[in-house]
Amino acid sequence: MMKMNIGMMNLLNGKRVLVSVMAWGVVTCASLLFAPQNILASLSLDHLVTAYGQFIGLGLIIGVAYFLSQLFAFIVDEAIVNLRQKRTVETIEAKVKLLDPAERALLREFFLQGQTILTLPKNELAVKNLVDTNILEVLGNERHYAIQGLPQITRFRCKRVFI
Numbered sequence: 001m002m003k004m005n006i007g008m009m010n011l012l013n014g015k016r017v018l019v020s021v022m023a024w025g026v027v028t029c030a031s032l033l034f035a036p037q038n039i040l041a042s043l044s045l046d047h048l049v050t051a052y053g054q055f056i057g058l059g060l061i062i063g064v065a066y067f068l069s070q071l072f073a074f075i076v077d078e079a080i081v082n083l084r085q086k087r088t089v090e091t092i093e094a095k096v097k098l099l100d101p102a103e104r105a106l107l108r109e110f111f112l113q114g115q116t117i118l119t120l121p122k123n124e125l126a127v128k129n130l131v132d133t134n135i136l137e138v139l140g141n142e143r144h145y146a147i148q149g150l151p152q153i154t155r156f157r158c159k160r161v162f163i
Contacts, residue, residue, distance in 0.1 A: 019070075026063035029056050095133050102126040107135070 032040075032049055033056055040046040049056065099107070103126045110118060120127050120136075130136040 022063050022066050025059055026067070029060035029063065032056050033060060092135070095135060100126075100129075103130055106130065 032045065033053070037046060040049055096104075096107075106120070106126045107130070122128075127136065131138060
């Protein structure tokens with residue numbers, strides 16, 4: 001029994017096939033339109049080019065327009081991602097400017113210890129405020145420790161902070 005080649009399925013991706021067809025179409029149309037007349041005559045393609053030149057030109061225009069639209073879509077997508085990142089940074093910087101000294105001290109603790117995950121008291125007001133403003137994130141399940149009367153302890157991770 002013959003095994004199915006899964007590697008060939010990757011080649012049959014719709015977008016990849018369309019890009020390949022368009023690339024070959026652009027190359028073929030451009031070579032037919034811009035090739036010297038003596039080369040076209042030696043290949044017996046000069047009558048084809050004169051009879052169907054407008055369709056060959058239209059194929060070239062369509063292919064080039066397709067690739068320009070793909071380039072435009074890529075540039076717009078990258079601009080949107082860049083703008084979204086800038087807005088996120090601006091929002092976080094604005095939130096950090098509004099923090100009280102206890103919250104700033106708690107965030108400095110991440111940098112002083114050089115870690116991205118710390119164990120913090122869950123019921124502390126500064127921790128609650130930072131979680132509510134999405135500066136801190138609770139990781140994993142709640143872990144309850146009874147260490148010398150301290151309230152519940154949970155692991156927190158600093159999302160992104162610019163102090």
